[in-house]
Amino acid sequence: DAKTTQPPSMDCAEGRAANLPCNHSTISGNEYVYWYRQIHSQGPQYIIHGLKNNETNEMASLIITEDRKSSTLILPHATLRDTAVYYCIVRVASSSNTGKLIFGQGTTLQVKP
């Protein structure tokens, strides 16, 4: 699985958009970008994933660059409850593959009032 690079920490004002970057310059053509988050000591929570098109769900949007070497997770209106560690994970998504997740250090997002 490709390696990812994320900034260790970011701040965001409550109500503003939080944009969390992730670099994955060695991503392969069949690897997806997944985002999970972990709110203090709780179980990690799936947010969104994508292959090459931009994706949006009720939690967030995922923007993947055309060359797929980087992506940005966008929380459109951050709240205090979005304060968490955000993990960007790149892996093959196939029924024949193991689904193990390799977590890096992630980005600690602090949403401030």
Place this chain on the structure above:
Amino acid sequence: DSGVTQTPKHLITATGQRVTLRCSPRSGDLSVYWYQQSLDQGLQFLIQYYNGEERAKGNILERFSAQQFPDLHSELNLSSLELGDSALYFCASSPHGGKYEQYFGPGTRLTVT
């Protein structure tokens, strides 16, 4: 609520002892994953079971073992416990192997004294 349950929530035991952690996956999910989160190692994949069979192994110590039962619940057995085994242990489940996102339980906090 992810639909994944783990028991117990907290466990305090002494070095050298053996404990069993239990996980019930979401209804219909065939894959179960175990992860360990310690302060110095972050979130690490331990082992995956798919429909009762071991699918993948990560950094799991020989003192640790797991199994998945016919009703798809899983148990993680930790023996000859050491102080360094103190950690949060998370279970996650997904419908199949590598194709789908994972849903994590609330974790079991193990303290070895």
